[in-house]
Amino acid sequence: MGTHGTFLRFSLLLLALVLLAGCATPIGIRQVSPRDSYRDSIRNPLAEGVTSNATTIVLRRFDLSSTYKDDPAEVIEFLHDRALHDDRRDTLYALAELSYLYGERLGESADEADQELAPDYFILAAVYAYQFLLDERTEPPPGTFDIRARTACDLYNFSLWRGMSTGKAGTLSFASDVRKLPVGSLAITVDLSKFPWALEDFERFEPVDKYVIRGVSIRNRSKGIGSALIGVKKANQASPFPQAAPVTMFLRINGNLAQLTEGTATASLEFYSAYEENLLEVKGRRPPLETDTTTPMAYVLDTSRIWDFGLGSFLGTEFQSISNGLYMSQPYQPGRIPVVFVHGTFSNPAWWVEMFNTLRADPILQKKFQFWYFLYNSSAPLVVSAADLRDALRDKVAQLDPAGKDPALQQMVVVGHSQGGLLTKFTAVDMGDSLVRALTGNNFDALKLPEEKMAAARRLLIVEPVPAVKRVVFISTPHRGSILSKQWVRTLIKKLVTLPGKIVETTFSIHEYLTDDMKRLMGSSKIPTSIDGMSPDNPVLKALAATPLATGVTGHSIIAVKGDGDPNLGDDGVVAYSSAHLDGMESEFIVRSGHSCQEHPFTIEEVRRILLKHLGAQEETAK
Secondary structure (H helix, E strand, O other): OHHHHHHHHHHHHHHHHHHHHOOOOOOOOOOOOHHHHHHHHOOOOOOOOOOOHHHHHHHHHOOOHHHHHHOHHHHHHHHHHHHOOOOOHHHHHHHHHHHHHHHHHHHOOOOHHHHHHHHHHHHHHHHHHHHHHHOOOOOOOOOOOOHHHHHHHHHHHHHHHHHOOOOHHHOOOOOOEEEEEOOEEEEEEEEOOOOOOOHHHEEEEEEHHHOOOOOOOOOOEEOOEOEEEEEEEOOOOOOOOOOEEEEEEEEEEEOOHHHHHHOOOEEEEEEEEOOOOOEOOEOOEOOEEOEEOHHHHHHHHOOOOHHHHHHHHHHOOOOOOOOOEEEEOOOOOOOOEEEEEEOOOOOOHHHHHHHHHHHHHOOOHHHHEEEEEEEOOOOOOHHHHHHHHHHHHHHHHHHHOOOOOOHHHHHEEEEEEOHHHHHHHHOOOOOOOHHHHHHHOOOOHHHOOOHHHHHHHHHHHOOOOOOOEEEEEEEOOOOOOOOOOOHHHHHHHHHHOOOOHHHHHHHHOOHHHOOHHHHHHHOOOOOOOHHHHOOOOOHHHHHHHHOOOOOOOEEEEEEEEOOOOOHHHOEOOOOEHHHHOOOOOOEEEEEEOOOOHHHOHHHHHHHHHHHHHHHHHHHHHHO
């Protein structure tokens, strides 16, 4: 009986072993794709809403995994006390992750008290991430190749904006105050010493991390430390459309964990403009600031009426209160060369966004140039818009640099598309009396204008180069007229267009002095539109095309041509190559595209090349 029992037990054990051999072992592996493998390696609170492997190690070290699920606050307090006496940085990293996750849990709670507590845990997460990255401890800071360093920066950035979201409905709120935290307190002071604006200039601030962009091919975002924001400016008369600025806030912690616990730690909430080159210095280190210049621009364009400006202002149905003018997309920065973009017919500055966004992402260009744009009613006569552009450029230089101490302002580059290219050329030529003769058949003095008309006529007809303009770029420009500017088109346009009273008054004042040919070109109307101006028969265009660029001005042509045929025989659907070509240009670049080629990557790359060439020319001149 005993022998039989022993044999039975042995047989059952053997059977169990055989069965186990066909089942999964307690420890083993599973094959996954490279993408899944990488995703597993970067699991963290931001990407997956879970702790990373590094934090799991710390929780296991102190047998806290189960406790954290039931009572996160107790675990955070326990690890905080440990970090006061243990110089291992991984505890600080774990505290950053755990505080962030608990802040999220509180924020999603139905209990209002929990929701109000969430921002404090986010601030605590930012403090722990900061200490992990920058605190002075016996264990050195994480190295460049430590994945925790980048994750800690991201935790800091996200935690900072969520921790400062204490305003109504969770909006960002900035004020010097003492924040009572779960394990101490932090006295925060707002520091605007390196910020070019006052906080009162802004209606509100939005974190860029709340949004994704559309309609722009690239998002100019530089990774670093600090929370990138959209600064939505208050409406003002200086800007006809909504504006937003790229802002970065950085919380500089002054004090260690012991001082935080005692309530003696302080911090400065610093603000920076992403348009400027900002180098932080923290405890002898120079971490880069996180910036995003694309999202603020996309934010205001998402609902802006600027998209309606081109057609609305052209037809004269709206926007008549908006004056032609030069607008700056960023605060004036001495030492940076202005690049002025001039849009075309039916258009507006928003059509430059792709080029503007791409060029500003270039690490060299963003440090050497500042980007402006000229806004104008594109139905007005060419000579009127051109005079407004010349005046705007001269006035802006005089306003910004009355003493003439900034040589960069005297190296201006003007880039014009279509009709904007014609206006651009008007800034860079000395036409003497040729325009007057083309329009009237006489020189200016022979017109014997009444005194009250003399100044206005001289402003329109005597074209002299703007001294600050040193380089011009013509894109799809109809120097000899547009293939669409036929008589029936011009007649139809005149029936649709209502020009502003000021333009009508200015143009009508010289009508009686025009040649018969010019009057015939205009037809029954005494007021020409810009479409008249782009007729191949227009004497203004003929005179302008025949006039070379002024001495000291360099020109470039970018010509759009559809299809793959001989570019010399082609066109872009609006402008023929023969009209866009100009002799005497330093370069001519053909882009296979339709008329609106300013968004084409090859056009943008050519403009970049020209701007770099301009920088080199200035450096050679300065030697």
